[in-house]
Amino acid sequence: MEWVEKSARFNNLALTVRARYRRLPFFGEPSHCTEIKVVLTLDGAERSIVRVAPFRYPKTPQSAEEEAKRAVRRFLRWLGFALADDTPQLIAELNAEYAFLPTNERSLPSLDCVAGLGGIHDVFEPFFYAFAFLLMAIQAWRNELGAEIEMSALRAQLGERLLQFAEQDADFVDLTPKEVSADGVSVR
Amino acid sequence: MVVKDRKVVKMGDLTLTIEGTWMTTWKDGMERGEETRVRIIIRWAGQKAWSVSFVADEGTLSPYAGGELARQYGAAMADRHARHFLRWLGLCFKDDACSLFNSLDSAYLFNPEYRQRPGAVDTCWRLARVGVIASTLAIVFNQLRAAVCKSFVFEAQNYKRYAPLGIFAIVGECLRNFANAGGKELDLAAAFVELAEKRLKEVSVGGVG
Numbered sequence: 001m002e003w004v005e006k007s008a009r010f011n012n013l014a015l016t017v018r019a020r021y022r023r024l025p026f027f028g029e030p031s032h033c034t035e036i037k038v039v040l041t042l043d044g045a046e047r048s049i050v051r052v053a054p055f056r057y058p059k060t061p062q063s064a065e066e067e068a069k070r071a072v073r074r075f076l077r078w079l080g081f082a083l084a085d086d087t088p089q090l091i092a093e094l095n096a097e098y099a100f101l102p103t104n105e106r107s108l109p110s111l112d113c114v115a116g117l118g119g120i121h122d123v124f125e126p127f128f129y130a131f132a133f134l135l136m137a138i139q140a141w142r143n144e145l146g147a148e149i150e151m152s153a154l155r156a157q158l159g160e161r162l163l164q165f166a167e168q169d170a171d172f173v174d175l176t177p178k179e180v181s182a183d184g185v186s187v188r
Numbered sequence: 189m190v191v192k193d194r195k196v197v198k199m200g201d202l203t204l205t206i207e208g209t210w211m212t213t214w215k216d217g218m219e220r221g222e223e224t225r226v227r228i229i230i231r232w233a234g235q236k237a238w239s240v241s242f243v244a245d246e247g248t249l250s251p252y253a254g255g256e257l258a259r260q261y262g263a264a265m266a267d268r269h270a271r272h273f274l275r276w277l278g279l280c281f282k283d284d285a286c287s288l289f290n291s292l293d294s295a296y297l298f299n300p301e302y303r304q305r306p307g308a309v310d311t312c313w314r315l316a317r318v319g320v321i322a323s324t325l326a327i328v329f330n331q332l333r334a335a336v337c338k339s340f341v342f343e344a345q346n347y348k349r350y351a352p353l354g355i356f357a358i359v360g361e362c363l364r365n366f367a368n369a370g371g372k373e374l375d376l377a378a379a380f381v382e383l384a385e386k387r388l389k390e391v392s393v394g395g396v397g
Contacts, residue, residue, distance in 0.1 A: 082308040087300040090308060094315070100322075101299075102285040110280040110288050111329060114322040117292075121319020128312060135309070 003037065004068035006076060008165065010158070010175045011144075013137035014041040015130055019055060019071035021064040033057050034071045038126035040133045049133075051126035056097060056119060075127070076166035082131050084159025085152065094120055147180055189219075191262030195270050197363070199376040202335035204328065205229040206273055208266030212249060212258075222249050224265045226273050228328050240327050242320045244269040267370065273325075274367035280329040281360030292318055332359075339377060350384050353391075358384050 003018040016039040023032045036055040041048040055075070061067035074097060081090040095101045100116030102108040138158065142149050158175055165173040190211040197204040206228055213221040227241035245265065272295065279288040293299045298314035300306040336359055340346055350358070362379040 082312060085308045087306050087308050087311045090311065091300060100289075102289050108285040110283050110285045111326060113285040113289055114280065114326040114329065117315075117319050117322030118326055119319075121316055121323055124312065124316040124319060128316060131309070131312065 001064045001068070004065060004072055005171065006072050006165070007172045008076075008162065008175055009173070010134060010137045011141040012043045013133055014044070015039075015134065017072050017075050017130070019068040019075070021061060021067040032060065034067055036071055036075055036123060036126055038130045040129060049129060051129050053123045053126050055123055073166045076162055078127060079130055079134065080159045080162035080166060082159075083134065083162060084156045086159070141176070145180070149180060189258055189262065191259055191266055193263060193266035193270055194372070195274065196373045197274075197332070197366070197376055198374070199332060199335040200339035201233040202331060203231045204332060205231070206270045208244075208268070208270035210262035210265040213246075220249060222247060224269050226269050228273070228324065230328070230331050240324045242324050244272070244321070271367040271370065274363050276325055277328060277332070278360040278363035278367065280325060281333075281356045281363060283356065284360075292321065296321075341377075341380060349388070353384055353387050358387065
């Protein structure tokens with residue numbers, strides 16, 4: 001199947017998250033996988049930074065396209081929570097996907113715990129690239145502007161917008177703030 | 189400077205070598221940092237050995253650098269991380285995910301639940317790091333579990349005798365005891381029989397009492 005994608009732009013950084021569900025060309029478990037691909041392009045350069053990772057090995061989904069869309073949404077949501085520095089929520093979302101947190105209510109086999117944490121490691125390479133580049137782009141934009149913008153407030157707002165974008169049907173969003181309030185706290 | 193510490197675990201056809209390596213790292217022609225790596229060499233009898241590894245710790249150079257103290261410090265670090273890995277492996281066998289999770293968390297501080305306002309960058313970095321260790325653990329756990337299942341323990345007569353005690357839990361305890369004792373070589377089959385028989389004796393004494 002083709003890749004499903006959503007793109008976001010922040011100033012000179014274009015971030016595209018793609019996902020596809022596919023059956024792997026060998027027998028045995030797991031024989032299918034959802035892959036995630038992150039493409040980062042700075043200043044519209046011809047060359048991009050591309051990272052691909054297995055997102056997860058799901059149970060056979062109802063529809064390959066739905067599974068790919070869900071992976072893109074989930075990945076963007078993680079980015080949103082990371083941008084907003086909302087780590088408890090980020091961990092909760094990661095746990096919903098990889099089930100690595102043992103709780104009092106749920107007894108978890110050790111192998112599931114380590115396999116879940118290992119799965120996070122696989123998908124974290126593209127995630128880290130995307131997160132780090134977004135942070136750098138935000139910092140660079142703030143320096144260019146020269147205004148006293150409070151970074152944590154800006155990140156929280158951008159995180160919120162990314163979360164909204166993840167849930168929308170739109171394929172593209174420009175996150176670059178158009179206006180900055182006098183106190184430098186809110187942006188639009 | 190490179191200091192190594194090796195621990196060997198044998199079970200049937202499988203020999204696991206857990207190798208902790210502490211080394212100084214160089215930048216711009218100067219010794220600036222240190223790194224502890226744990227490598228697990230997996231060797232099945234009659235087959236080519238292969239290995240998996242992870243960086244357990246890294247940082248700026250300790251104040252002991254450059255002398256005999258550095259060697260002692262490096263040896264202690266290599267031993268410490270190899271033992272940590274054995275303990276985690278033991279917890280996998282005991283299927284004690286809570287203790288395993290807490291132990292990994294106290295080593296790498298990746299769960300933000302008990303910390304005040306941890307940054308996302310910090311948490312993500314720590315999670316990614318613990319993920320490498322978890323992947324390695326999963327691989328070694330599966331290999332050793334396969335070795336246990338292929339061993340005499342799972343022969344019908346022995347299985348019947350030891351199964352009520354929880355075979356994998358006893359294997360986990362043997363690994364933990366070995367890690368705590370700081371030994372260099374463990375004959376897991378012998379240690380298993382010794383501990384299982386001791387448990388059986390305790391059970392029968394307890395039953396009579």
